Amino acid sequence: MQKGIGINNEHLIPAFPYTSYAKMRVEDVLDIKAYLATLPPVKNPAKADEVFALPVVRRGLGLWKYVGLDEGKWVPDPSQSESWNRGSYLVNGPGHCQECHTPRSIFMSTDDSQAFRGGAHPEGEGKVPSLVDLVGRERYKDAKDLMSAFQFGEMMGYDRMSSGGMGNVQQNISKLPESDILAIAEYLVSLK
Numbered sequence: 001m002q003k004g005i006g007i008n009n010e011h012l013i014p015a016f017p018y019t020s021y022a023k024m025r026v027e028d029v030l031d032i033k034a035y036l037a038t039l040p041p042v043k044n045p046a047k048a049d050e051v052f053a054l055p056v057v058r059r060g061l062g063l064w065k066y067v068g069l070d071e072g073k074w075v076p077d078p079s080q081s082e083s084w085n086r087g088s089y090l091v092n093g094p095g096h097c098q099e100c101h102t103p104r105s106i107f108m109s110t111d112d113s114q115a116f117r118g119g120a121h122p123e124g125e126g127k128v129p130s131l132v133d134l135v136g137r138e139r140y141k142d143a144k145d146l147m148s149a150f151q152f153g154e155m156m157g158y159d160r161m162s163s164g165g166m167g168n169v170q171q172n173i174s175k176l177p178e179s180d181i182l183a184i185a186e187y188l189v190s191l192k
C-alpha cells in the first residue's frame with residue numbers, strides 16, 4: 001500500500017493511489033489490513049487487465065517511482081490546531097484527495113507547486129475543480145457550510161460534488177465521525 005509493490009513483487013499501477021498512502025502512518029495501514037482480513041472471502045475472478053502492454057508499463061513504473069514517488073511522510077504542523085492537523089492527515093494520506101485535485105507534472109506525479117488547484121480528470125471526463133480559497137470564491141460560507149456539503153451532498157442542494165467520482169467520495173466522507181468531517185472542512189477552507 002505504501003510502495004506500490006504487489007504480492008508477486010511487481011510494480012503496481014498508480015491508479016491504486018499508493019503515492020498518497022505512502023504518507024499514512026504505518027499503524028493505520030495495518031489497521032486497514034486487520035479489518036480487511038475479517039471480511040469473508042468472495043469467489044470473484046479478477047477481470048483481465050485492460051492496460052495496454054502491461055508488462056512493459058510495469059517495468060517503466062520502476063523508473064517512474066524513482067523520479068515521481070515522494071515517500072515523504074505526513075508531518076503535523078505545530079502552529080495549527082489538532083483538528084486542522086487531523087484534516088490535513090485525512091486529506092493528504094488516506095483520503096488521497098490530491099490524486100484528483102492537484103494537476104500533474106510532466107512526470108505524471110502530482111505537481112506540489114500547484115497543490116489542490118484542480119486540473120484534468122484522471123478518467124478523462126471534464127475538469128476537477130480547485131479546492132483553493134473555497135470561501136473567498138464564495139463556494140461555501142465557512143467550514144461548517146462545507147461540512148454540511150460533505151454530510152448531505154445533493155440531497156441538501158450542494159451540487160458541486162456529485163459527478164466525476166466525487167459523488168462516491170462525498171458519500172464515504174459522510175460516514176466519518178462528525179469531528180473528522182469538520183476537520184477535513186477546516187483544513188480545506190484554510191487552503192489559500
Ligand code: HEC
Nearest residue numbers: 095096097100127128129139160161162163164165166169
Ligand atoms: C476521482 C477523483 C476525485 C477524488 C479522489 C476527489 N475528488 Fe473532489 N471532486 C472531483 C470532481 C470531478 C469534482 C467536481 C464534481 C461536480 O462538479 O459535480 C469534485 C469536487 C469537490 C469539491 C467541491 C468544489 C467546489 O468548487 O464546490 C470539494 C470540496 C471536493 N471535491 C473535496 C474533495 C476531498 C476532500 C477529497 C478527498 C477526500 C476529494 N475531493 C477527492 C474529483 C475528485
